[in-house]
Amino acid sequence: MSCDKIRGSAFALALVLFFGSIGSAEEKNGDHDAGLSPQTQACIGCHRSVTPGIVEDWLTSRHSRATPEKALKQPMLERRISTETIPSELAEYAVGCYECHSLNPDRHQDNFPHMGYRINVVVSPNDCNTCHPVEVTQYTGSKKGQAWKNIMSNPVYHTLVSTIDGVKKVDNDRISMREPSPQTLQETCLGCHGTRVEVKGVKKVFSGSTWGEITVPDLTNWPSQGVGRENPDGSIGSCTSCHPRHSFSIKVARKPYTCGQCHLDPDVPAYNVYKESKHGTLYETFEDRWDFEAVPWRIGKDFTAPTCASCHNSLIAAPDGTVIAGRTHDFGARLWVRLFGLIYAHPQPKDGNTTLIRNKDGLPLPTTFLNEPATDFLIGKNEQEKRYDTMKSVCRGCHSTRWISDHFAKMDNTIRETNEMTLAATKLMTEAWDRGIEDRANPFDEQIEKLWTRQWLFYANSIRYASAMTGAPDYAAFKNGWWELSDNLQKMRDTIKLKESLLRPEASHTQGNK
Numbered sequence: 001m002s003c004d005k006i007r008g009s010a011f012a013l014a015l016v017l018f019f020g021s022i023g024s025a026e027e028k029n030g031d032h033d034a035g036l037s038p039q040t041q042a043c044i045g046c047h048r049s050v051t052p053g054i055v056e057d058w059l060t061s062r063h064s065r066a067t068p069e070k071a072l073k074q075p076m077l078e079r080r081i082s083t084e085t086i087p088s089e090l091a092e093y094a095v096g097c098y099e100c101h102s103l104n105p106d107r108h109q110d111n112f113p114h115m116g117y118r119i120n121v122v123v124s125p126n127d128c129n130t131c132h133p134v135e136v137t138q139y140t141g142s143k144k145g146q147a148w149k150n151i152m153s154n155p156v157y158h159t160l161v162s163t164i165d166g167v168k169k170v171d172n173d174r175i176s177m178r179e180p181s182p183q184t185l186q187e188t189c190l191g192c193h194g195t196r197v198e199v200k201g202v203k204k205v206f207s208g209s210t211w212g213e214i215t216v217p218d219l220t221n222w223p224s225q226g227v228g229r230e231n232p233d234g235s236i237g238s239c240t241s242c243h244p245r246h247s248f249s250i251k252v253a254r255k256p257y258t259c260g261q262c263h264l265d266p267d268v269p270a271y272n273v274y275k276e277s278k279h280g281t282l283y284e285t286f287e288d289r290w291d292f293e294a295v296p297w298r299i300g301k302d303f304t305a306p307t308c309a310s311c312h313n314s315l316i317a318a319p320d321g322t323v324i325a326g327r328t329h330d331f332g333a334r335l336w337v338r339l340f341g342l343i344y345a346h347p348q349p350k351d352g353n354t355t356l357i358r359n360k361d362g363l364p365l366p367t368t369f370l371n372e373p374a375t376d377f378l379i380g381k382n383e384q385e386k387r388y389d390t391m392k393s394v395c396r397g398c399h400s401t402r403w404i405s406d407h408f409a410k411m412d413n414t415i416r417e418t419n420e421m422t423l424a425a426t427k428l429m430t431e432a433w434d435r436g437i438e439d440r441a442n443p444f445d446e447q448i449e450k451l452w453t454r455q456w457l458f459y460a461n462s463i464r465y466a467s468a469m470t471g472a473p474d475y476a477a478f479k480n481g482w483w484e485l486s487d488n489l490q491k492m493r494d495t496i497k498l499k500e501s502l503l504r505p506e507a508s509h510t511q512g513n514k
Contacts, residue, residue, distance in 0.1 A: 034067045039117060040096030046115070047097070050207060058246040063095035068131055077296050077321065080250070082134035090130070103127040109199040110217045110232040121217055122197060123245070126235035135329040136237075142330040142352040145237040147193040147228025150354045154364045156443075157342065160453075161189045163444040177445070186221055192262035194226025194238060227262075251292040256283065259308040266458040266480050268340055270308070273465045276472035279305045296323065299397035311394055318397065325394050334391050336384035337415065339464040343456045344371045344422055345415045347378040348387075369426050371419060407470060414467035414476075418460040421485050425455040428492045437499045448499070451492045459485040 036044070048055050058064050062080065069091040071081040090099055100123045105111045110121040120127070125145075129136040139145045151157045165180035165188050180188075186195055203218040219232070229238040242253040252258055260271030274280045282305035291302040296317035297310060310316055312334060315327035325334065330352070332338070338348050346366045349357060359365050359374040367373050379387075388408070395404045429452040432438040438446045444453055458480050466476035475481055 034065055034070070034094035035092065036096055037093040037098055039098035039102070040093070042115065042117075043097035043101075046211070050211075054246050058097070061247045061249070063248060065094065067092055067094055071131075077315070077317070077323070080295060081131050083131050086131065095131070100127060103130060104233060107233040110197075110219060112202070112215070112217050114214070114216075120233070121219065122222075122231050122233075123240075124231040124233050124235040125237045125239055126231075126233055128239050135327075136239075138329040138333070139237050139239070140235070140352075143332055143349070143354065144227040144352075146352040146354070147226065148190070148196060148230050148236070149228065150352075151189060151193045151228075152196075153355045156364060159442060160342075160444050161185070163442060165189065182221055186224065190221075190224075190226055192226055194229030194241075195221035195224040196230040197222050197224055197232055199232055249293075250295070254292045254297075254307060254309040254314065255287075256280070256307050263308075265462065265475070267461060269462050269465050269475055269480065270469065273462075273469045273472040273475050274308065276474060277469050278471045279307075279469070283307060296321065299324065305398075306394070311391070316394055316397070324397055325390055334387055334394075336379070336387040336391075338366070339415075339468060340461055341366055341456075343367065343369065343426060344419045345460075345464055346373050347380075347384055349377055350379055351377070369430060371423055371426075411464075411467045414464055418463050418485070421489065422456045422460050425452050425489055425492055428452070428489070428496060432496050432499075435496075435500065437496055437503065448492055448495050451488055451495065455485065455488050455492075459488060 044055055068081060068083075068086040071079065072084070072086065074080075093099060098117065101119050101121075102117065103120070103123075104127060105118050105120065107126065108120040108122070108124075111118055112121070113119075125136045125140060143150065151161060162179055163177070165184050166177040167180065167184075169176045169178075182195075198220045199217045200220050201218045202215050204213050204215050206212065207214050217232075225238060225241055227238060227241045228236060229241075230236050231238075240248070242258055243249060244252055256271060256274055260274075262268070263270040265272045275284075286304060290304070294302040296315040297303065298317050298319050298321070299310075301319045303310065312331045313328050314325075315323070316325040317323050328334070332348055332352075335348050337345055339345050342365060344367045349366060354366070355364055357364055357366055357374050357377040359368045360372055361368050365374070366378060392404050392408070395407075399407075429438075429443075429448060432448045433440045438448050443449050462475050462480035463482060463485065466472040466474075466481065477483060
């Protein structure tokens with residue numbers, strides 16, 4: 001045993017003697033059958049008084065009640081663990097503070113000496129990979145896992161973000177703009193997409209306890225809970241976006257409220273639409289009767305109406321245990337079409353890293369401005385059909401074939417028609433550029449450009465989500481729906497005429513006499 005480990009074990013014993021045994025905390029939880037490592041006991045010895053909420057939250061978790069060794073002995077379909085081998089030093093203890101916060105120290109810039117141990121501030125997907133490698137691989141390759149890169153390393157999307165969040169200054173008739181601060185980005189677009197967390201040094205903080213002031217890594221853009229966070233160990237993603245620390249609850253991850261943290265109107269109104277739908281009504285009425293922790297999740301037995309998770313990623317089975325759809329942590333893996341796109345709905349990308357995409361015009365967009373798909377970077381017909389069939393299988397757990405086919409036929413029609421309306425708006429936009437009414441330099445900062453952005457970012461998206469999620473007619477019609485889609489197109493036409501009349505009054509007068 002190394003000197004550090006000897007000192008750590010001695011320190012753990014001292015803390016347990018000082019603060020008392022954690023047995024009382026285990027007894028409160030009732031069903032603990034897993035031993036805790038000396039290191040985790042040391043963590044709890046302090047943190048029961050310093051951050052008691054964290055300790056109590058962890059004590060409710062499956063991590064605190066089972067060992068990886070026991071988890072591996074579960075029947076395959078019931079497993080919550082996807083590795084086949086566990087490091088021997090982790091196998092026999094519950095998954096506690098030390099077991100997660102001490103992994104891969106050489107990769108963590110945020111690793112620091114703490115009470116006799118080396119501890120990482122941020123637990124990253126690469127650490128979760130020790131027990132959950134399949135889930136981490138799926139998530140890391142998904143659009144969610146790549147969300148920071150996709151929005152900040154794509155010059156078109158980055159321009160949109162900077163235009164929305166940048167600080168504006170009005171000087172006579174001119175509006176100037178500066179880049180948004182990291183703090184503003186952190187609480188707006190990157191609040192969902194995630195930030196880049198790096199270590200810029202160390203700082204002293206008051207622990208609020210008998211330990212007084214302690215030295216910890218000084219992290220940039222922290223705290224961060226976004227799905228595509230870039231971590232100090234070089235990994236990407238944040239498992240705790242959906243499985244909040246320190247309970248890491250599957251129940252929380254399966255609740256629509258969790259998805260509703262980010263998937264909201266006006267741009268991604270999935271949660272709003274769900275609440276208005278028949279499925280949402282059934283969920284609100286009967287959720288107290290459902291079992292949100294069952295694995296696999298059985299249609300008709302554990303739940304009786306879909307949530308976001310049941311359609312997009314959960315391991316779904318019939319009441320007899322027959323698998324309907326396998327678990328996936330790539331939330332686009334069952335989707336054949338991407339409803340949310342810049343600028344049109346289009347086939348799902350082949351790679352979660354969408355910065356790789358180049359359309360016919362050389363832009364990092366999945367379609368051209370006139371809706372010609374970048375087919376080399378998007379899934380083909382065979383893959384689309386495969387995913388289409390998977391989603392229909394989920395629907396078939398409750399609905400007839402006719403119901404399902406008619407639903408998706410309506411959805412296909414909605415995609416075509418909303419894309420047509422976006423195309424009409426885009427042609428007006430390019431007309432304004434060609435006639436010098438708007439400047440092409442930034443496609444998001446002038447009045448007609450902002451109306452054009454609303455057309456696809458708010459209104460077309462709202463209609464498509466309403467169609468896909470069965471039964472939110474308000475969002476399809478009047479609440480950011482067809483009314484706004486049509487009205488916005490008229491506003492674009494009228495604004496072009498008005499701006500042209502101000503720029504070239506003689507030409508406008510001549511046109512008016514024709």
